[in-house]
Structure formats: C-alpha cells, structure tokens
Amino acid sequence: MDWLLDPLSYEFMRQALMAGVLIGILCPIVGTYLIVQRMAMLGDVISHAILPGLAIANFLNLPLLTGAFISGIFSTFVTTWIRMQSKVKVDTAMAITFSSFFALGVALLTSLRTRLDLQHLLFGDILSITPAEVREIALITIGVLLAVKVFFKELLFFTFDRLGAEAVGLPVNAINFGLMAAITLTIIASIKMVGVILVVALMVSPAAAAYLLTNELHWMMAAGSGVGVLSCMIGMYISYYFNTPSGPAIALTLFASFLLALLFSPSQGILTRNGKAPAEKARGKSKA
Secondary structure, eight states: OHHHHGGGGSHHHHHHHHHHHHHHHHHHHHHHHHHHTTOHHHHHHHHHHHHHHHHHHHHTTOOHHHHHHHHHHHHHHHHHHHHHSSSOOHHHHHHHHHHHHHHHHHHHHHHTTOSOOHHHHHHOOGGGOOHHHHHHHHHHHHHHHHHHHHTHHHHHHHHHOHHHHHHTTOOHHHHHHHHHHHHHHHHHHHHHHHHHHHHHHHHHHHHHHHHHHOSSHHHHHHHHHHHHHHHHHHHHHHHHHHTOOHHHHHHHHHHHHHHHHHHHOTTTOHHHHHHHHHHHHHHHHHHO
C-alpha cells in the first residue's frame, strides 16, 4: 500500500488530488449535455476562446475568472451570430470562432507581456495548484451542480425537445444562456488542471464512456463522474511515478477508459456486440 500512500505525504499532491476529484465530478456532468446535444466541439471552442479574456484581465489587473467568463460567453454569441446570419453550418461557425479567438489570445498574451505562462495555459499544471485555487474550483463545482439539480427537468426538456420546451412556455433563451455559462465556468475551473487544449477530454471522454454504458441521463451523469474521478486519480499517480506531465497523463487515462467502454459495454461494446450476434442467430434458428 506504500505506493498508494506515499504521494499523499506531499502537500502539492493532496491539493492536486482534491482538485482532480472535484473536476472529475463536474466536467462529465456538464459534458453530458454536450454529448446528448451533439455539441461536443463547443467545449473546445469555449476553452480556446477564454484566452483573450485571460490576457486582458491580467493586463488590467482584473479577476481572471471575470475576463475568462466574459470571453467564453462572447464566443458562444459569435458562433450563434455567424450561424444565424449566414448559411454557414454550426460546425463551420465553431471552427471560425475557435481559431480566431485562440489566435487573438496568443497574440494578446505575447504583445501585452502578461505574467501568465502560455505553456501552463495550454497544457495545465495541476501540481502547482494552490489551496485558494482548490477552493475556487470547489465553489464553481458546488454552484454548477446545484443549478443542474434545481433546473434538471427544464434542462432535460430543453436538451431533448427544444421546440416543445418553447411551445410550453419555458424560457429557452435563458436556459441556453445558463447552460453556456455552466460550460464556461466548468472549463475555467478545469484549465489549471489540464489546460485549454486537453480540457475537452475531461468534459467529453467520461461522458461518452457513460453514454455507451447507460440509457438514462441521470445515470449517464453518475457513471461519467465515476469514470472522470477514477481517471483523474490514475492519471495523477501515473504522472507522479513516471514523471510525465499531469495533463496528458489524465487525458490518456480518459481515452483508455473510453476505449474499455467501447470494447466491453454490455449493450454497445464492440466485443460483446460481436459475441451476441452468433448467439442470437442460433436462437433464431432453433425457434425456426
């Protein structure tokens, strides 16, 4: 058991593991809505779009959370505006917004000579996380999860039948804005851990694995959180013992978890599905 307890003797590992648990719970729950709505790339767009806000907020000595949130929300409005004002499809609008905001962010970080480390923003540095940052992540996690709990039925209706939700009088625009705000806050909370490039892995991979294992939204959230927390813990231990960057280690562990679900899911797994087909054919022949 020494291999399991030794890392806990270091303060930075305890802080990193606490942050990993929080993010491992939060990201898959929010990512579930992206998966079900087939908008997984939106997380990638917002994660890169917050860079300009971080650069400007740091230059003006404003709270980084405020700058990142405004920039992330603004990117969703730009994507929607491009899609509504032209015949351009949503994936193309996302690609345009993603590349433009990312380029602007890198340019501002360089030209404004901010104190932010571009490499840490891109790839994360969870081992340098502070207790204050863990508390900030905890507050975001609690706030977002409470909002999901309170408005679960409205979000469920909106997710699966937006026109129906609008017909019965639900404020679909407000619900959509709230969901975008939750996604943006989740990404902001996760950036310190894995960076803007890999944050989409935390949001999508556990939720996608849970999507293959369950049939109901609330179970998808629960299973996704379990996969997320376990993958973050394993990734952190891999990072500690093999001296690898924590962000990529977590992202690769998440991919391994998804691959296991893809292969062995009882109903959707490649191997289990192929094994069921001959048995079903045999039963059909016996009945005939």
